[in-house]
Amino acid sequence: MPKTFLLLGLGLALWARPAASSEPTTVAPAPTWPAPGAPLTVSEVRFPKDFGRRRIYLDAGHGAEGNTGNKGVTCEDEETFTLRVAEDLAKRLEATGHFQVRLSRRPGERVPYPTRVTAAERWRAHAMLSLHSDSRGTATPWSPNPDQECNRQDSAPGFTVLWSESAEATARLQTGRAGLARALARRLGQAGFPPYDGVDYEGLYAIDTAQPGVFVAREPTHRQIFVLRKPRIPSVIIETHHALDFEEAARWREQRTLEAFAAAVAQGLVDALAPEAPPSHAQPAPAEPEPQRPVTCPRPSIGPRGGWLAIHW
Numbered sequence: 640m641p642k643t644f645l646l647l648g649l650g651l652a653l654w655a656r657p658a659a660s661s662e663p664t665t666v667a668p669a670p671t672w673p674a675p676g677a678p679l680t681v682s683e684v685r686f687p688k689d690f691g692r693r694r695i696y697l698d699a700g701h702g703a704e705g706n707t708g709n710k711g712v713t714c715e716d717e718e719t720f721t722l723r724v725a726e727d728l729a730k731r732l733e734a735t736g737h738f739q740v741r742l743s744r745r746p747g748e749r750v751p752y753p754t755r756v757t758a759a760e761r762w763r764a765h766a767m768l769s770l771h772s773d774s775r776g777t778a779t780p781w782s783p784n785p786d787q788e789c790n791r792q793d794s795a796p797g798f799t800v801l802w803s804e805s806a807e808a809t810a811r812l813q814t815g816r817a818g819l820a821r822a823l824a825r826r827l828g829q830a831g832f833p834p835y836d837g838v839d840y841e842g843l844y845a846i847d848t849a850q851p852g853v854f855v856a857r858e859p860t861h862r863q864i865f866v867l868r869k870p871r872i873p874s875v876i877i878e879t880h881h882a883l884d885f886e887e888a889a890r891w892r893e894q895r896t897l898e899a900f901a902a903a904v905a906q907g908l909v910d911a912l913a914p915e916a917p918p919s920h921a922q923p924a925p926a927e928p929e930p931q932r933p934v935t936c937p938r939p940s941i942g943p944r945g946g947w948l949a950i951h952w
Contacts, residue, residue: 672833673796673880673887679831679899684906686737687913695732695908696759698743698769698866699725700876703751709774711882712781714789721770722746724879724897728770731901738908752865760871765912766819767874768904769866772882772891773799775839792883797835800824801844801876803856805868815873815911821850823877823907828852830903835881873911877904 670677701708701718708717725742732738741762743755759767778790800823802816828834834852837844843862844854856862866874879900880887890896 672831673884673890675886675889677831677890679895680829681895681899681902682830682906684735684902684909686735686909690737690909690913692737692739693765693908693912694762695738695740696743696755696762696764696767696872697725697729697732697740698755698759698767700769700771702744702749704749709772709882710789711772712789712791712885712888713783714787715882715888717772717882720772720882720891724891724900725770727897728901728904731898732905732908735905738905753869756866756870759874764872766908767866767870767872768823769874769876771876771878772880773835773878774883775835775881776883778883790883791885792881793885795835795839796881796884796887797833798824798827798852798880799835799837799840799878800827800853801856801864801867801878802847802853802874803864803867804858805856805863806858808868812871812873816867816875817847817849817855819873819907819911820847820853820855820875822910823875823904824850824852826903826907826910827900830899832900832903835878 672679699718699722701716701721706718708721710716711720722744729740729742732740741758741764743758744750756767775795776792778792780788781791782788800820802820804813808816824834828851837846837854840846840854844856845861847853847855856864856867858868864876867876880891882888
């Protein structure tokens with residue numbers, strides 16, 4: 640082929656090739672909680688071989704006479720939120736086969752706090768978890784609907800777990816409370832729920848430096864909360880989120896959030912309540928650890944109103 644045609648063909652090929660872009664490629668950052676789409680992890684729950692079945696008394700916070708709790712960003716009463724989440728969590732925990740759960744109240748019931756503590760102790764519960772939502776900072780009025788005025792504050796998301804160093808608690812009980820609070824907070828953080836930094840807790844609780852998201856009420860300086868200081872079993876409060884944060888409140892209506900929360904709570908309970916190996920006086924060669932059986936908190940079948948119909952493995 641003549642050189643003229645070769646050169647002409649090469650020139651046409653170079654002209655047709657798209658020019659390389661000089662613009663740098665940008666990757667959009669992953670959304671962070673509580674933005675829509677922020678990732679949460681639903682982990683398999685692992686139970687030691689000898690874990691058995693543990694009794695968990697699950698308190699749906701507030702719901703006593705004259706005590707409805709806070710009003711969230713859409714004016715939902717805290718007692719309504721805590722009962723909805725407690726019912727969901729109870730079903731998911733029991734579905735693992737390793738927890739027996741009792742709820743402190745049912746829809747329409749007004750149960751005093753002393754009655755709840757007495758019921759948990761008489762049942763010989765291994766732990767008492769009290770579910771709440773938090774209300775933080777200085778809120779401003781807003782209207783989610785034309786005929787509603789609620790409060791909103793979008794700058795303090797995150798969970799906390801509270802426990803008490805009450806004067807009447809034994810050292811063993813305080814150790815159990817602290818261990819339960821830290822285990823739950825650690826697993827919630829691993830699931831993608833961010834811990835709250837506690838900026839609004841000054842004077843109410845002290846920071847537990849052992850684990851982010853954990854706070855302790857030390858008497859007589861800090862708040863004295865009945866369900867933290869009175870039970871003679873390990874008890875904690877889980878402040879699931881900031882109820883006045885619009886995006887965070889919306890996330891707590893999603894099934895994915897409830898599923899991740901249940902898996903984290905289940906693993907935290909295992910961490911805190913798993914039996915310790917008995918001490919050995921001999922010095923045998925180290926044995927291989929017992930394998931742990933993974934269990935996934937099952938997803939519910941959702942009915943027309945988002946309720947549970949059945950649990951499928």
